[in-house]
Amino acid sequence: MTQALMTSLGARDVLSRFTLFHTRDLDEARSRVADVFCPHELTFAGCGGEVDTRMQHARIRGVSINRLGYGATVSIDAGCLNDFLLVMMPLAGHAEVRCGAQQIHATPELASVVTPTLPLTKTIYDQCDQIMVKIDRSLLENVCAQHLGHALRKPLEFGLGLPMSSQGGVSWQALVSYVVSEFEHRSPTLASSLAAVQIEHLLVTTLLMVQPNNYRDELLNPSQSIAPRHVRRVEEYIDANADQDLTVGDLAAHANVSTSALFAGFREFRNTTPMAYLKSVRMQRVHEELRDPTSAEKTVTCIATHWGFHHLGHFAIAYKARFGESPSRTREKALA
Structure with a gap:
């Protein structure tokens, strides 16, 4: 120093x-x-x-x-x-x-x-x-x-x-x-x-x-984040509507491109797929809600299903892999 x-x-x-x-x-x-x-x-x-x-x-x-x-x-x-x-x-x-x-x-x-x-x-x-x-x-x-x-x-x-x-x-x-x-x-x-x-x-x-x-x-390679307009438009749409029932067709229609073009854009510029991006956003929303003490009356199941996770076993495994703890543990700490 x-x-x-x-x-x-x-x-x-x-x-x-x-x-x-x-x-x-x-x-x-x-x-x-x-x-x-x-x-x-x-x-x-x-x-x-x-x-x-x-x-x-x-x-x-x-x-x-x-x-x-x-x-x-x-x-x-x-x-x-x-x-x-x-x-x-x-x-x-x-x-x-x-x-x-x-x-x-x-x-x-x-x-x-x-x-x-x-x-x-x-x-x-x-x-x-x-x-x-x-x-x-x-x-x-x-x-x-x-x-x-x-x-x-x-x-x-x-x-x-x-x-x-x-x-x-x-x-x-x-x-x-x-x-x-x-x-x-x-x-x-x-x-x-x-x-x-x-x-x-x-x-x-x-x-x-x-x-x-x-x-x-x-992060140091900005060219990877300069995605075409239709990719960014779908990301914005997902961010605003992650709690809705969305299909690849819905997303492609919103961006006014074909599903193949949408997949190609996400693969090239985001190294993921549109539905994987949707799942990631939903998982983050679940995490934020579980950590919010003001949602204490909601169960883990209620929060997970609201964000589209209906197979709770798969959800719990994916949640722990991303956040390093179970959903119930996140909720316990938020309410402690």
């Missing part, structure tokens, strides 16, 4: 007015951190028998900037984060981080990007002080889909290590430092809903572009 950014992010009092808690109790530390992130196992991994945990938390819509140090060497098993991605940037000290099959030794020179659908374990050493950027998974996937021009066909997966000296790492640090500065100075920018949307969108877009992931080649 460059010295200027280290100074701005690593100063002792940065984000201090956003302090959530300070505790020397391991169970309290586990519980309070879980309130922000997710339930996890937290155990001592060193010689000391007491933590000195301090956490700061500042949120802007679907993104939060957190600062966390445990003050002791601890091991954490978080399983799959599921609902969010986490970028962990050590300001001092080091940590061993494993996500899925990847493992890195995180330092101020190497941050970690944790994929929501892959299991996370880590050992954080006693002097480790980290800035942790949490991004809601739904926000991440929606921004990615907007740039691609189509719904995601499979979950996003990122490379784990983000070198801070790389061009992408420097850009990411500068952006995080800017957001922290806005919080620190109580900037009126953050009070503007329009500006807040733009800031969260910029954070997500920057991460998608600078960090290796399974969609980055497509």
Whole structure:
């Protein structure tokens, strides 16, 4: 990390007015951190028998900037984060981080990007002080889909290590430092809903572009998203009418093209089919509704069938493959 950014992010009092808690109790530390992130196992991994945990938390819509140090060497098993991605940037000290099959030794020179659908374990050493950027998974996937021009066909997966000296790492640090500065100075920018949307969108877009992931080649190749008008028109129609009974014939008629031309356009420019795109949009709508506490009176079956999923066994399998958990689990967490 460059010295200027280290100074701005690593100063002792940065984000201090956003302090959530300070505790020397391991169970309290586990519980309070879980309130922000997710339930996890937290155990001592060193010689000391007491933590000195301090956490700061500042949120802007679907993104939060957190600062966390445990003050002791601890091991954490978080399983799959599921609902969010986490970028962990050590300001001092080091940590061993494993996500899925990847493992890195995180330092101020190497941050970690944790994929929501892959299991996370880590050992954080006693002097480790980290800035942790949490991004809601739904926000991440929606921004990615907007740039691609189509719904995601499979979950996003990122490379784990983000070198801070790389061009992408420097850009990411500068952006995080800017957001922290806005919080620190109580900037009126953050009070503007329009500006807040733009800031969260910029954070997500920057991460998608600078960090290796399974969609980055497509994101960096704009020619793949310049689809002909009839393809884009059908996508817009599906987005607006996904809860209706739609056939390929209906979609072709709306775009005023033949079904063969419609299939060819989706295959060439979207690498999918019109009906697969429809299914993906419907699956995303189910996910959003299951996560909405205001729809608590609706059952999983009711929501699934409303969006056209009538074979519940197949639906549950496809849902878990995409979102990393069962539909009922998504609903349970939303209503907790």
